[in-house]
Amino acid sequence: MTLNKVLSLAALVGAVFLAGPVMAESSQAPLKDVHWSFEGPFGHYDQEQLQRGYKVYREVCSSCHAMNQVAFRNLGDPGGPFFDPKYPNSNDNPKVKSIAADYKVSDIDGDSGDVIKRPATSADYFPSPYANSAAAAAANGGAIPPDMSLLVKAREGGAAYIYSVVTGDGTAPPAGATIPPGKYYDPYKSGDMSANFHGDPSKMPVGGLIAMPPPLADNKVAFDDGTKSTINQEARDVAAFMQWAADPKMEERKQTGLAVMIFLVLFSGLLYASYRRIWRDVGH
Amino acid sequence: MSHPSTYEPKTGIERWLDSRLPIVRFSADILSFPTPRNLNYWYTFGGILSFCLVVQIVTGIVLAMHYDPSGTGAFLSVERGIMRDVNYGWLIRGIHANGASMFFVAVYLHILRGIYYGSYKAPREVLWLLGCVIYVLMMATAFMGYVLPWGQMSFWGAKVITNLIGALPLVGKPITTLLWGGFSVDDPTLNRFFSLHYLLPFVIAAVVALHVWALHVPGNNNPTGVNVKSDTDTVAFHPYYTVKDGFAITLFMIMFAVFVFYLPDALGKADNAIPANPLVTPAHIVPEWYLLPFYAILRAIPDKLIGVLALGGSIGMLFALPWIDRSHVKSMRYRPTARMYFFIWIVAVAFLGWCGSQEPDGKLIPGLESFNLIDYPINSVTWLSRFSALYYFGYFVIVFFLGLYEKPLPVPDSLYTPVLKPSAVAAPAE
Incomplete structure (x- = not known):
C-alpha cells in the first residue's frame, strides 16, 4: 500500500467534512471584514485590546447585559485582560480585586440570616444587572438582553457578527420600511423584514430589527491607553473582549494543539517506518 | 477462536493458569490470528473504531464527574464548570464532543467498506448484523449525548426526535x-x-x-472476497496489522486533533451556545451532520407516519442486505455494474445529507420558478431529497436483480494471486 493511497484516504475523510452542513439562507448584509489577533492556529489575544474592550463592557454593555459565566478572577487568568505573571493565582491580582470591589453582590449575612449586599471578591461571578429575567424584559420593552458570556459562540459569524451588528445598529431604515417604536433597523442582524416593509417585494431590505438602541458612539468611552475612541474602535475592542469571554482557554488550546500536532506527525512517521520495515519481505 | 491454538505455556504459572482460565492463551491467539495479507487501509477502520469507543468512554466518565443533569444546572455545569473551571475540561469536552463526529466518520467508512467488498455475505451475516446493531446503538447514544449540554439545539432536537416516535400507532x-x-x-x-x-x-x-468474536470465527474478508485457502494467504495479526492499524490510527488522530484544537465548534451549532428555552423555537432545527440523511428521508415524505417508517426502513435495509444481495461474488472489484450503482448510492446519501441541512423549500437553482407537486416546487430541496431517497431504496432492488443477472469479471483463484501478478486480473477500482 502506497503513501499515496493513505493521503487520498485522508483527503476523502476531509471531504466528508467540507461537504458538510450548510446553514439555511439568512437575510443579512455580508458581515464586515475585521482582522483579529486571535485568528489562525497561532492566534492570541491582544491584552491591551481586551482591557479596552473590558472598559467598554463595564461602562456601556454591563448596564443591561449579564455575563454570568465569567468570574472576576478570570480577568487575571493567562490570556485574560488583566493577567499579570507576578500573580499566578489570579485571585491575588490587585487589579482584579479592585475591579471586583466596585461591584455589589447579594449574599446572606452569616449572623443574622438577612439578605445583604456586599462588595464582590475576585472569586465571585459577574452579577446580573437585573434581579431576574422578568425584570430584564420589563426594563427593555419585552426583549431580554442576552447574557454576554457565550454570545460570540451563539451567533453565526462570531466576533465579526458582534462588531457588525453593534456598528450597524440604528442604520437609517430603507425607504418603505416602517420601524416600530422601541426597535431599530440593523442590516447585519440576521432577521426578516417582510412584516415591516411595504415597498416592492423584490427590493426587500436585508437584515432585521433589534431592540438594543445604538450602544456606541465616538468618544463614548475614554480609553486609558490613549487610543482614539471612535465607534469602530470601541466596537472592535468589545467584540474582542467578548471573544475572550466566550473562549478564555483559546491560547492554552492552540498552544497545546501545536505540541500535539508535532508529536503526532513525528509518531506517525515512526509508525510508517516500522510498517515499511515489518512488511518489507511480505507481498501484499 | 477458529484457528488452532499455537500457544505453548512456558512457565509453571502459565501452565497452572492455562488449565484453569486460559486467558493468556486467549490473548496470544488473538495476536497470532491468521489475517489475509492483502487487507488495504479501508480495513483499518475496525481498529480506529475501537480507539474511538475507548476515547469516548474514558472522556465521558470524566465529564460525568463534573456534569449536573438538571434543567437549571446542566448548561452552566458544561459551559461554566467544564469549559472554564475544570482543569483541562475544555480539552476533555472537546475530545468527547468532536469524538462523536469522528466516531461516525469512521463507522460510515467502515460500513461502506463492508458493502463494497461484500463483507456481509456468508459466512459473515451475523458479524454484519451485530455491526448494524452497534450502528443503531451509536445513533441512540450520540443523540442522547447531544441533549445533555441542554442548549437550544439539544432541547429542540430532543423534542423533534422524540415526537417522531409519537407518530407510531398505539405504542407511539x-x-x-x-x-x-x-x-x-x-x-x-x-x-x-x-x-x-x-x-x-x-x-x-x-x-x-460479540462483533469481534463473530469476526474471529470465519476470519476477515479481504479486498478480493476470495476465501483464505492456505497459510501463505495469511500473516499473523501481530505485528503485521498492529503496526498497520497503529499507523492508520495516528493519521486519524491528526485529523481528530485539528478539530479538537483548532476547530472545536466547527461541527456544532451556534444555537447550542444558548441555554435551552421551551418558549423560544430556533429558526432552523437540524440534527448533527451524521443523522442528516435520515432526517432528509423523513422530511421528504408528506405523511408523518410513513416518513417515520421510511426512516426506520432506510436503516432496516442495511440489516436485510445479506439476504437481498444474491451474488456469489463478494468484492465489487469484480462486479463493475454493481460498483457503478454503489457509487451513485454514495452520491445519493451525500445529497440526502445536504438536503437534511437545508430548508425544505430552499431552491436548488436560484431564481428559477417551477410548479408545485405534492406540496413543494420541483425546484426545491424537498424534491432532491425525494429523488435521492427513491434511489436510496431503489439501490437495494437493483442489488437484488444484479445478483441474479449480472455477469461478474473473473475472480482470482486465491487472494494472493493479484498480489503476485497484478496484471492477471482486472484493475481494482479503489
Whole structure:
C-alpha cells in the first residue's frame, strides 16, 4: 500500500467534512471584514485590546447585559485582560480585586440570616444587572438582553457578527420600511423584514430589527491607553473582549494543539517506518 | 477462536493458569490470528473504531464527574464548570464532543467498506448484523449525548426526535411519555437521557465483543472476497496489522486533533451556545451532520407516519442486505455494474445529507420558478431529497436483480494471486 493511497484516504475523510452542513439562507448584509489577533492556529489575544474592550463592557454593555459565566478572577487568568505573571493565582491580582470591589453582590449575612449586599471578591461571578429575567424584559420593552458570556459562540459569524451588528445598529431604515417604536433597523442582524416593509417585494431590505438602541458612539468611552475612541474602535475592542469571554482557554488550546500536532506527525512517521520495515519481505 | 491454538505455556504459572482460565492463551491467539495479507487501509477502520469507543468512554466518565443533569444546572455545569473551571475540561469536552463526529466518520467508512467488498455475505451475516446493531446503538447514544449540554439545539432536537416516535400507532404515545418522563421534554427527560447515555456505551462495548468474536470465527474478508485457502494467504495479526492499524490510527488522530484544537465548534451549532428555552423555537432545527440523511428521508415524505417508517426502513435495509444481495461474488472489484450503482448510492446519501441541512423549500437553482407537486416546487430541496431517497431504496432492488443477472469479471483463484501478478486480473477500482 502506497503513501499515496493513505493521503487520498485522508483527503476523502476531509471531504466528508467540507461537504458538510450548510446553514439555511439568512437575510443579512455580508458581515464586515475585521482582522483579529486571535485568528489562525497561532492566534492570541491582544491584552491591551481586551482591557479596552473590558472598559467598554463595564461602562456601556454591563448596564443591561449579564455575563454570568465569567468570574472576576478570570480577568487575571493567562490570556485574560488583566493577567499579570507576578500573580499566578489570579485571585491575588490587585487589579482584579479592585475591579471586583466596585461591584455589589447579594449574599446572606452569616449572623443574622438577612439578605445583604456586599462588595464582590475576585472569586465571585459577574452579577446580573437585573434581579431576574422578568425584570430584564420589563426594563427593555419585552426583549431580554442576552447574557454576554457565550454570545460570540451563539451567533453565526462570531466576533465579526458582534462588531457588525453593534456598528450597524440604528442604520437609517430603507425607504418603505416602517420601524416600530422601541426597535431599530440593523442590516447585519440576521432577521426578516417582510412584516415591516411595504415597498416592492423584490427590493426587500436585508437584515432585521433589534431592540438594543445604538450602544456606541465616538468618544463614548475614554480609553486609558490613549487610543482614539471612535465607534469602530470601541466596537472592535468589545467584540474582542467578548471573544475572550466566550473562549478564555483559546491560547492554552492552540498552544497545546501545536505540541500535539508535532508529536503526532513525528509518531506517525515512526509508525510508517516500522510498517515499511515489518512488511518489507511480505507481498501484499 | 477458529484457528488452532499455537500457544505453548512456558512457565509453571502459565501452565497452572492455562488449565484453569486460559486467558493468556486467549490473548496470544488473538495476536497470532491468521489475517489475509492483502487487507488495504479501508480495513483499518475496525481498529480506529475501537480507539474511538475507548476515547469516548474514558472522556465521558470524566465529564460525568463534573456534569449536573438538571434543567437549571446542566448548561452552566458544561459551559461554566467544564469549559472554564475544570482543569483541562475544555480539552476533555472537546475530545468527547468532536469524538462523536469522528466516531461516525469512521463507522460510515467502515460500513461502506463492508458493502463494497461484500463483507456481509456468508459466512459473515451475523458479524454484519451485530455491526448494524452497534450502528443503531451509536445513533441512540450520540443523540442522547447531544441533549445533555441542554442548549437550544439539544432541547429542540430532543423534542423533534422524540415526537417522531409519537407518530407510531398505539405504542407511539405511551413510549414518548415514558421517554419524556412526563408530557413534554423537561428535567425528567434530561435525567433519563443522562442515565441511558452512560449505559449504552457499555452495551456497545459488549456488542463490539460479540462483533469481534463473530469476526474471529470465519476470519476477515479481504479486498478480493476470495476465501483464505492456505497459510501463505495469511500473516499473523501481530505485528503485521498492529503496526498497520497503529499507523492508520495516528493519521486519524491528526485529523481528530485539528478539530479538537483548532476547530472545536466547527461541527456544532451556534444555537447550542444558548441555554435551552421551551418558549423560544430556533429558526432552523437540524440534527448533527451524521443523522442528516435520515432526517432528509423523513422530511421528504408528506405523511408523518410513513416518513417515520421510511426512516426506520432506510436503516432496516442495511440489516436485510445479506439476504437481498444474491451474488456469489463478494468484492465489487469484480462486479463493475454493481460498483457503478454503489457509487451513485454514495452520491445519493451525500445529497440526502445536504438536503437534511437545508430548508425544505430552499431552491436548488436560484431564481428559477417551477410548479408545485405534492406540496413543494420541483425546484426545491424537498424534491432532491425525494429523488435521492427513491434511489436510496431503489439501490437495494437493483442489488437484488444484479445478483441474479449480472455477469461478474473473473475472480482470482486465491487472494494472493493479484498480489503476485497484478496484471492477471482486472484493475481494482479503489
